[in-house]
Amino acid sequence: MTAPDYESREAVDQYLLFHYGSDEANLPWSFGPSGALRYPVRVVEALLDSSILPSGGKALDIGCAVGASSFALAHRGLEVTGFDLSAALIKAANQITQGEIRDISIPRSGTLEETVSLIPPEKPVSGKVAFLVGDAMNPPTPAEPGNDVVLLANLIDRVPDPWKCLQEAIKRLRPGGQLLLASPYTWLESCAPPEKWLVRDKEPPLEVLQRTIGKELKLAFRTDIPFLIREHERKFQWSVAEGTRWIKSG
Ligand SMILES: C[S@@+](CC[C@H](N)C(=O)[O-])C[C@H]1O[C@@H](n2cnc3c(N)ncnc32)[C@H](O)[C@@H]1O
Numbered sequence: 001m002t003a004p005d006y007e008s009r010e011a012v013d014q015y016l017l018f019h020y021g022s023d024e025a026n027l028p029w030s031f032g033p034s035g036a037l038r039y040p041v042r043v044v045e046a047l048l049d050s051s052i053l054p055s056g057g058k059a060l061d062i063g064c065a066v067g068a069s070s071f072a073l074a075h076r077g078l079e080v081t082g083f084d085l086s087a088a089l090i091k092a093a094n095q096i097t098q099g100e101i102r103d104i105s106i107p108r109s110g111t112l113e114e115t116v117s118l119i120p121p122e123k124p125v126s127g128k129v130a131f132l133v134g135d136a137m138n139p140p141t142p143a144e145p146g147n148d149v150v151l152l153a154n155l156i157d158r159v160p161d162p163w164k165c166l167q168e169a170i171k172r173l174r175p176g177g178q179l180l181l182a183s184p185y186t187w188l189e190s191c192a193p194p195e196k197w198l199v200r201d202k203e204p205p206l207e208v209l210q211r212t213i214g215k216e217l218k219l220a221f222r223t224d225i226p227f228l229i230r231e232h233e234r235k236f237q238w239s240v241a242e243g244t245r246w247i248k249s250g
Helices: 009-020 039-047 068-074 087-097 162-171 205-215
Strands: 058-062 079-084 104-109 112-116 128-133 147-153 173-183 217-232 235-248
Touching: 009 039, 009 087, 009 104, 009 217, 039 068, 039 147, 039 173, 039 217, 039 235, 058 068, 058 162, 068 079, 068 128, 068 147, 079 087, 087 128, 104 217, 147 162, 162 173, 162 205, 173 205, 173 217, 205 217, 205 235
Parallel strands: 058 079, 058 147, 079 128, 147 173
Antiparallel strands: 104 112, 173 235, 217 235
C-alpha cells in the first residue's frame, strides 16, 4: 500500500469533511455506525482529563490535519498549537480559523461528486489556536517541557519513526502533563519499516508502549474510539482507535 497523500485537493476535502462536515454528509445512511462520527472532537472528550488542567494551560496537537481536535482543546481553555507536515492541510486549518469556510466536493461514485457545506467550529471563549507546518520528527516548537497536554491522534502509524515521534512529543510535555494517544495501529511499510512499528510478533502495541514510554509516563486511562472516514457514498472506512492517556512523571 502506498503512503497516504495529504497534500492533494481530495485529501484536504476528505479531512475537511471528517473534521467539519455534517453527520449526514459523512454518513448518508440512517442505519450506519453513527457512533463513529465526529471523531476529532470525541477523541479529545474521551481522553482529556479536564480535572487536572491548570487554567491557561498549553497544548500541542501533533499531526493536527485541518484542526478540529485543536479547537476542541482550545474550548477547554488551552492555548493550542497544532502542527502538521502537510502544507495543504495547514492552509485549510488557517482558513477555517479566519472564518474562510468554502464548500467542498465529496465523492458519490466515480467522477460523480456532491457539493456540501461545512460547519465551522465556534470561536474558543478563553483558549487560543495557532496552526503551523511542521514535522513530528523534528517539531517546530521548542524542545522544552512547556505543554500541559500533547495530543497525537492517528499519527504514530503514519510517521517514519514512531518511537522518535513519541520521544519528541514527550520532551515537550511538562511533568504531570497528559500525553493523549489515539491510533488504529494501521502500520504501513510505505510510512515506516516494520522494525520501527510499535508492535512485535508476540507483543501488542499497548504492551510495547508500556515497555517503552511507560518508563517515563504512567498509563492513566485506556479506551476504544471508533471513527468513520467516507470514501464515497457507498464505501466507508470504519476503524477503532485505541485511545490512551499517559501522565508524565516527575
Ligand atoms: C491519519 S491523519 C490524522 C489527522 C488528525 N490528527 C485526525 O485525527 O483526523 C495523519 C496526519 O498526520 C500528518 N503527518 C504525517 N506525517 C507527519 C509528520 N512527520 N509530521 C507531522 N504530521 C504528519 C498527516 O499530514 C495527517 O494530517
